[in-house]
Amino acid sequence: MEIDLYYYIYLVLKYFFLFYGFCLIALYFFAILLSNRSVNRNKRKARFLQVNDIVSATDIPSITLIAPAFNEGRTIVENVKSLLSLQYPFYDLIIVNDGSTDNTLELLIDKYDLEPFDSTFITQPIPTSTVNKIYRSRKLQYRQLTVIDKNNGGKSDANNAGINFAATELVLCTDADCIIEQDALLKMVRPYLEEFDQEIVACGAAIGIINDSIVKNGVVEKLRLPDRLIPMIQVVEYIRAFLLGRMAWSEINGVMLVSGAFGLYARNRMIEVNGFNIHTVGEDLELGIRLRKHMEEIKVPYKMVYLPETLCWTEAPNSIDVLIKQRDRWARGLWETMRLHKDLFFNRKYRDMGLFYYPYWMFFELGAPIVEFVGFLSLIVFTILGLINWNIAILLFTSVYLLGCIFSTISIFIYVKNFKHYSTGKEVVELLLAAYLEPFIYHPILVLGQVQGYYKKIFGVKSGWGNMDRKGFQALPKEKQ
Amino acid sequence: MRKALVIQEDIIILKIIERLVVLNHYECKAIRSINDLDIEDQSENFDVIISDILFDGIAPLDFVFQIQEIILHKSLIIVTNMGQKKIQKEILASQNVIGFFPIPLDMDNIQKLIA
Amino acid sequence: MEAEILKLLIKFLLLVLLITFGSIAYTMLYRKWRTRRLKLIENSFANICSLYLYPKPNEKPNLIEIQRELKAVGIVPSKPRNVQYLIDLMIRTQRSILGVNYIKLKTLFTQIPPYGASASKLNNKKWYIKARGIREIYEMDQSQYTRELIRLRNNKNIYVRREAQIGIVIFLGWKSLRFLPYLKRQMTLWQQIKIVEKLNDLYPVPDLKHLRRAYNSDRPYANELIMRIIRKFHLTEDVAYIIQFIDNPKFETREAAIYCISSFLLSDEQLVEIKEKFKNINNTEQQLLLLKYIQRISSEIDLSFYKDLLYNGNDIIKLSTADILWNNGFKEEVQDYYYHQYTQNADSESISV
Numbered sequence: 001m002e003i004d005l006y007y008y009i010y011l012v013l014k015y016f017f018l019f020y021g022f023c024l025i026a027l028y029f030f031a032i033l034l035s036n037r038s039v040n041r042n043k044r045k046a047r048f049l050q051v052n053d054i055v056s057a058t059d060i061p062s063i064t065l066i067a068p069a070f071n072e073g074r075t076i077v078e079n080v081k082s083l084l085s086l087q088y089p090f091y092d093l094i095i096v097n098d099g100s101t102d103n104t105l106e107l108l109i110d111k112y113d114l115e116p117f118d119s120t121f122i123t124q125p126i127p128t129s130t131v132n133k134i135y136r137s138r139k140l141q142y143r144q145l146t147v148i149d150k151n152n153g154g155k156s157d158a159n160n161a162g163i164n165f166a167a168t169e170l171v172l173c174t175d176a177d178c179i180i181e182q183d184a185l186l187k188m189v190r191p192y193l194e195e196f197d198q199e200i201v202a203c204g205a206a207i208g209i210i211n212d213s214i215v216k217n218g219v220v221e222k223l224r225l226p227d228r229l230i231p232m233i234q235v236v237e238y239i240r241a242f243l244l245g246r247m248a249w250s251e252i253n254g255v256m257l258v259s260g261a262f263g264l265y266a267r268n269r270m271i272e273v274n275g276f277n278i279h280t281v282g283e284d285l286e287l288g289i290r291l292r293k294h295m296e297e298i299k300v301p302y303k304m305v306y307l308p309e310t311l312c313w314t315e316a317p318n319s320i321d322v323l324i325k326q327r328d329r330w331a332r333g334l335w336e337t338m339r340l341h342k343d344l345f346f347n348r349k350y351r352d353m354g355l356f357y358y359p360y361w362m363f364f365e366l367g368a369p370i371v372e373f374v375g376f377l378s379l380i381v382f383t384i385l386g387l388i389n390w391n392i393a394i395l396l397f398t399s400v401y402l403l404g405c406i407f408s409t410i411s412i413f414i415y416v417k418n419f420k421h422y423s424t425g426k427e428v429v430e431l432l433l434a435a436y437l438e439p440f441i442y443h444p445i446l447v448l449g450q451v452q453g454y455y456k457k458i459f460g461v462k463s464g465w466g467n468m469d470r471k472g473f474q475a476l477p478k479e480k481q
Numbered sequence: 482m483r484k485a486l487v488i489q490e491d492i493i494i495l496k497i498i499e500r501l502v503v504l505n506h507y508e509c510k511a512i513r514s515i516n517d518l519d520i521e522d523q524s525e526n527f528d529v530i531i532s533d534i535l536f537d538g539i540a541p542l543d544f545v546f547q548i549q550e551i552i553l554h555k556s557l558i559i560v561t562n563m564g565q566k567k568i569q570k571e572i573l574a575s576q577n578v579i580g581f582f583p584i585p586l587d588m589d590n591i592q593k594l595i596a
Numbered sequence: 597m598e599a600e601i602l603k604l605l606i607k608f609l610l611l612v613l614l615i616t617f618g619s620i621a622y623t624m625l626y627r628k629w630r631t632r633r634l635k636l637i638e639n640s641f642a643n644i645c646s647l648y649l650y651p652k653p654n655e656k657p658n659l660i661e662i663q664r665e666l667k668a669v670g671i672v673p674s675k676p677r678n679v680q681y682l683i684d685l686m687i688r689t690q691r692s693i694l695g696v697n698y699i700k701l702k703t704l705f706t707q708i709p710p711y712g713a714s715a716s717k718l719n720n721k722k723w724y725i726k727a728r729g730i731r732e733i734y735e736m737d738q739s740q741y742t743r744e745l746i747r748l749r750n751n752k753n754i755y756v757r758r759e760a761q762i763g764i765v766i767f768l769g770w771k772s773l774r775f776l777p778y779l780k781r782q783m784t785l786w787q788q789i790k791i792v793e794k795l796n797d798l799y800p801v802p803d804l805k806h807l808r809r810a811y812n813s814d815r816p817y818a819n820e821l822i823m824r825i826i827r828k829f830h831l832t833e834d835v836a837y838i839i840q841f842i843d844n845p846k847f848e849t850r851e852a853a854i855y856c857i858s859s860f861l862l863s864d865e866q867l868v869e870i871k872e873k874f875k876n877i878n879n880t881e882q883q884l885l886l887l888k889y890i891q892r893i894s895s896e897i898d899l900s901f902y903k904d905l906l907y908n909g910n911d912i913i914k915l916s917t918a919d920i921l922w923n924n925g926f927k928e929e930v931q932d933y934y935y936h937q938y939t940q941n942a943d944s945e946s947i948s949v
Contacts, residue, residue, distance in 0.1 A: 048731070049786060056562045058789070058828075059788075059828075060789065081543075085537070121915050121919030121922065123912045124912075140571070141540065141542040142540075192785065194784050196754065216538065219537040267881070268847075268881050396602060398602075399602055406609060406616065410616055412620065413616055413620045423627070428620060491688075492638055493645055493685070494692055496642040496646035497697075500647065500650035585691055586693070586694060587693075588649070589697075
């Protein structure tokens with residue numbers, strides 16, 4: 001009787017996992033087709049609106065780049081110099097010193113010759129922590145720089161302060177320690193210039209990993225693959241996520257998440273939705289969903305788009321510990337956001353977002369780590385109970401593994417075909433090897449981090465952003481022989 | 482012989498300006514990026530520098546100020562794609578520049594300045 | 597049975613993987629070779645142009661030599677991609693140069709291959725080839741194809757019709773305003789920018805007759821385009837056209853109107869009109885922009901207007917108004933207001949000034 005029950009559970013789970021896996025593979029396959037179309041289309045469109053056309057144009061939307069900084073004294077001066085050098089004719093830079101306890105503000109005041117100006121009557125459409133002072137440079141060459149000094153309120157709060165103060169049509173939210181491609185703004189503004197029947201509310205671009213690369217004057221001088229395996233696998237993960245995932249969503253106007261590290265938004269819409277939510281650690285996804293909901297509610301046709309080019313570079317976790325913390329936080333952010341917007345679930349009022357995109361996120365983004373974790377536990381239990389046909393299991397595992405390898409290889413292929421980074425044979429081979437090792441070394445760590453995040457949410461364990469110990473880009477690594 | 486330095490990323494513009502400068506009896510160094518400058522260039526006293534303002538890692542206006550300190554020269558002419566009135570005003574306000582030419586440009590205007 | 601199917605699947609997947617490896621390798625090799633080739637063509641072309649424009653004293657440019665040079669770097673009919681790259685270089689150069697050199701280059705480009713390559717692209721079914729053909733036609737100043745471009749102005753593909761519209765402006769100048777405000781489809785911001793820029797670059801003297809006829813168009817994109825033209829050409833006498841859109845119900849139209857009006861100084865009557873319209877705007881950010889503009893162009897502070905806003909505006913408008921008054925010597929009014937706030941009930945009704 002008991003054996004029958006176990007066998008019954010085994011069968012139910014087996015078919016569930018098969019069905020789930022099949023859906024996921026079908027979706028990935030569909031994503032490849034969509035993203036390939038999207039990347040090609042982007043490439044063709046770019047021919048008709050080249051960077052040189054935009055850089056010389058008048059009347060293009062003005063952009064403010066907002067970069068929150070918290071205790072970044074070690075790198076802030078160089079990072080600001082790098083951000084100031086971005087090529088865009090109508091561009092302002094706002095650095096929000098989010099209550100740093102180190103010398104971040106002093107360094108900025110000193111290097112950029114900042115002076116405070118009267119901020120008695122500054123308007124704050126989005127409520128934030130107290131703004132203490134606003135600084136501008138006395139030097140002509142740094143006129144586009146504004147530094148807001150405010151009490152600590154977190155990254156979202158700092159972004160909101162920047163959005164309040166910006167006086168441009170578009171705002172680009174990023175991190176002060178990101179390296180942004182020099183022509184990034186010129187490329188990011190393209191969708192805003194080209195759209196005619198839908199309003200672009202947000203635009204993102206691919207983010208790349210820069211560990212162990214050579215950065216000089218805030219510009220990536222030589223892009224290298226990271227030396228360590230963990231960040232190297234993340235390079236593949238990011239390529240896959242942005243090139244296959246986001247570009248596919250972009251093709252069907254299904255983008256819900258524009259990465260917090262690099263996203264361009266229409267300022268007026270940001271103010272209408274009250275900016276970033278300061279109560280969640282998944283503020284970028286939450287904002288994306290809220291923006292979309294808002295546009296659906298006011299019945300204005302809209303679009304959230306992604307560009308395939310890597311326009312922003314960031315440092316990825318180097319160690320397993322930090323990686324787990326990061327994924328734990330992302331999982332908590334996802335959980336919080338999904339919960340906050342549960343009214344979207346199969347809600348016809350929100351059209352495709354309610355009927356497809358949100359349920360997808362629910363089942364396959366939020367659900368995947370749970371399914372994987374349960375799958376792993378089931379494997380142990382059913383092995384003990386002797387219910388597993390190992391011959392079939394190994395063959396099935398090999399098939400699924402190969403499918404994973406194919407998806408990664410195709411994303412590397414699309415990347416190599418369309419972009420100039422990682423163009424040597426050695427780099428591509430290393431990337432492929434990293435991709436093939438991913439399921440054994442890296443993926444279990446991710447699932448662990450994600451399940452840990454969910455556990456914290458379910459059992460109310462308090463946890464914040466956690467620290468990401470960055471090496472910074474100042475110390476140039478020695479040239480490889 | 483007078484000495485000129487031309488810095489333009491676009492090789493076609495670079496070559497055309499280089500020819501123009503050479504025909505005006507200058508000894509010309511033509512490069513595509515400020516990274517191509519070498520130590521000797523810093524001590525050369527160029528009679529004229531004809532340069533873009535869009536370079537990696539340095540803001541346009543900052544470049545105009547920094548080039549004063551980095552390379553000795555008598556006059557600076559800017560030829561750039563980023564030639565909006567606002568930018569032109571800012572660059573000319575720096576008082577370090579004798580000519581600002583947005584692309585598309587008439588080379589005769591440069592000739593008048595360097596002749 | 598299951599095992600057999602899985603084994604077959606594995607073999608198939610391995611094959612797919614191998615094909616993908618091959619594709620990566622081929623792509624990398626091809627890219628390397630192609631980059632080298634393009635660089636070679638670009639360098640040769642740059643040399644040709646520079647020597648053609650500024651030949652050595654007592655030396656005339658030799659067209660045969662130029663053609664031979666181009667052939668040597670792969671500009672031959674059997675390599676259409678190289679030819680296309682050369683056309684792109686020609687366009688790039690034409691767009692960068694003005695004056696006598698522009699005319700010289702135009703002459704050069706008619707005397708070297710390819711000949712008539714662009715016109716044939718207009719009949720291509722692929723949108724990106726068709727649009728490229730149009731671009732080549734207008735960038736290379738082939739005005740004999742204007743009629744074809746007019747036909748394509750309402751094409752269903754955004755890029756084809758955009759390029760055609762830009763071409764029409766280039767060839768017809770202000771006369772193009774006979775068509776542009778009455779298009780079947782919307783115009784993107786970029787189209788508007790390009791049209792205004794091309795008019796400014798090529799036809800710097802405004803033809804008010806054609807412009808004013810276009811005022812009859814009720815299409816929102818046309819309203820925005822005309823406002824941008826009025827701004828670019830600084831047509832002070834036509835500023836009333838912009839003012840009428842300041843409180844337009846459409847956000848984008850209002851945005852364009854506020855942006856365009858900010859280039860002008862207004863008469864007292866116009867300023868009064870703007871202040872009236874200010875109240876009808878239902879977006880605080882746009883109100884803020886307009887408020888800053890009103891303050892900037894006003895010769896003196898209109899106390900009743902600002903006090904009305906201070907007492908009856910929303911919190912953000914109140915704060916900005918207080919800022920303006922405070923910094924223009926009306927500190928007492930601001931203090932009175934804040935004193936008034938303390939003494940009033942929180943939910944008191946609005947007070948007229």
